[in-house]
Amino acid sequence: MTHAVHKDHAGAKLGMWLFLFSELLLFGGLFLLYATYLARYPHDFARAGKGMHLVFGTLNTAILITSSLTAAMAVTAIQRNDPRKVLYLLGGTILCAAIFLFNKYLEWSSEIGRGIYPNSPRLAAGPPGESVFFSLYYLTVGLHGLHVLVGASVLGVVAWRVKKGIIHAGDYALLENGSLYWHLVDIIWIFIFPLYYLLL
């Protein structure tokens, strides 16, 4: 018997799903805090939520959903043995990720400019629920942004491997897993968006 004679695609995917569970729970801690503090400070949370940039939030939601679409299409394209198309689609996803982060940068700059950031004098002077809301917002969205960065980098590596022909129609577990990871990044945003921008 020799090592690594056959590759276990189902196993690789199972491993990825398990890892995604752990990622969901990582964010779960923050959502738990959100739920507790929302129950304690419903009015402060509502007031703080009204001050969010709905335009940036909506725009970024559309961008991320589009990026997930191109990531999913990349998997179909590799199954149809069209590496050129895969590269274009993955490029689209990575471009969307960059636009998303740029928007985030603009949004955060504007908020920080208005004196809204953790431990800021303005929040310290306001009601306690608002300070908690924005601290949670920065941490949750910051952690999500980190995942966008990691996900885009992973897809970058995947694209490079597709270009080198290491990932091809016969062996694309890494592309599929990278794409799964990207969907996770997307789905966490799908929860962040209503909780922070829409509901309140």
Add this chain to the structure above:
Amino acid sequence: MGTADQPETAATSFWNDTGRSGITSWIFSTDHKRIGFLYFYTVLGFFLIAVSLGVLLRIELMAPGRTIMGPQTYNAMFTVHGVVMIFLFIIPGFPGAFGNLIMPIQIGAQDVAFPRLNLFSWWLYITGAAIIITSLFTGGGPPDTGWTFYVPFSERTTTNVSLAVFGVFVVGFSSILTGVNFVTTIHRLRAPGMTWGRLPLFVWSIYATAWVQILATPILGITLALIIAERLLGAGLFDPARGGDPLMYQHLFWIYSHPAVYIMILPGMGVISDVIPVFSRKPIFGYKMIAFSSLAIAGAGSLVWGHHMFTSGMSDTAILVFSFLTFVVAIPSAIKVFNWVSTMYRGSISLEAPMLFALSFLILFSIGGLTGLILGAAATDIHVHDTQFVVGHFHYVIFGGAGFAFFSAMHYWLPKFYGRRYAEKPAIVAWALLFIGFNITYFSMMVLGMKGMPRRYYDYLPEFTALNLTSTIGSWIMVCGLMLMLVNLFRGLLKGEPIGSNPWGGATLEWSIPTPPPTENFVEEPIVTHGPYDFSRSGIP
């Protein structure tokens, strides 16, 4: 099977048939057995460091007032003792060392599902450990918060909490990846015929543990990340002055850290379930219930974290619910204990070293478990909360349970990998010293707690002196036992009597392959035709 079958060590084995040698053939190896030994020796090293700290703590508490160290050193020392023991020894210890060494062989696989990820996990573990060690000697000095890093103190202390917590975060990531790897391995790589009902109970316990690692550890990750955010950004999420609630920290921390207790103890229970039938010469009693109770403990154990917080000001309803759920977890634990005892009933019991450690596990874990119910019942908990009673109880479960199971596993399985065994008599003397010293040390602590001595206190009232001195003397007996055990074990593994492939007469797959195992484990893929404790059908008298 006698020892005469293979008097010499097999000519080729995973020690030498890789074609590579030197340190890089180990630290960059993807062989699960080599990675298992990387884990084993690193966790053993950290265990010995933390033991030394524990002994120093006991010496400090030998008499009231200052004995050998100042209060700040004492605070740092019990913190580091806890952090190293828990995050660097016992949590990575079982899955990392014996999970890697044994589990793939027991299911008839050549390796784990993701060998490179396995190696990466070890590197993450070492990186995290290095960060924790660095935090002791840099910045504001070693953390002094206790291993629980409770707010608000952990936000305000000037010691090096942020770096230490980051190190624990990295170690936690390693633990998650090990869990992912093991669940996938057990699902995908079982040999033909190795049905779920034929999995050795050690594998079942590693499986349940791996799920806890995957699902609970991320909560620790985010909690620790939040401590860093509190310290560096001033997020104020746990600071009442800024709308936060310190109680939420305790909730988040224990959502992980209570299930983590099961990461520590479940594999130990798996070892016991494998050792007891072999040394009783009887199939395990209640295989299905033991396997199921591992999953039940992992599941129900995830819902009981609030019993750490009965005095924290949590609502009475919450106390009631958590107290009830805590009693529910006692059921699967008791199922296991009764099944182990029933396995031994009318068996042909041979009291060799692995069995002695397994039997002491039964006694010590039962004491630890029952004292756990005293803490799980809200009324009695109020009396002994945060006293030495808790320290005693915890050590009965984790050291008396998981620790003794680890020693049992060392005596049971390590000879398989070295091809040589330890001397029996010194091993039994060492066991006796450990068992006696253990009870003197920790039973005194429980009595002290009942009398009202708080935990983590540097100084105490004169009436506690006699019991504290007794406890400290017990710790010295334990150290003697530990040293004798390690010297005898490793002398034996290197120079002892050679053994055959199945020295104990086990029926699980690891005893069917050559000693020491070859790199590929199995010469040809095994086909499993009987259960793991079916001694008669595997040709063992």
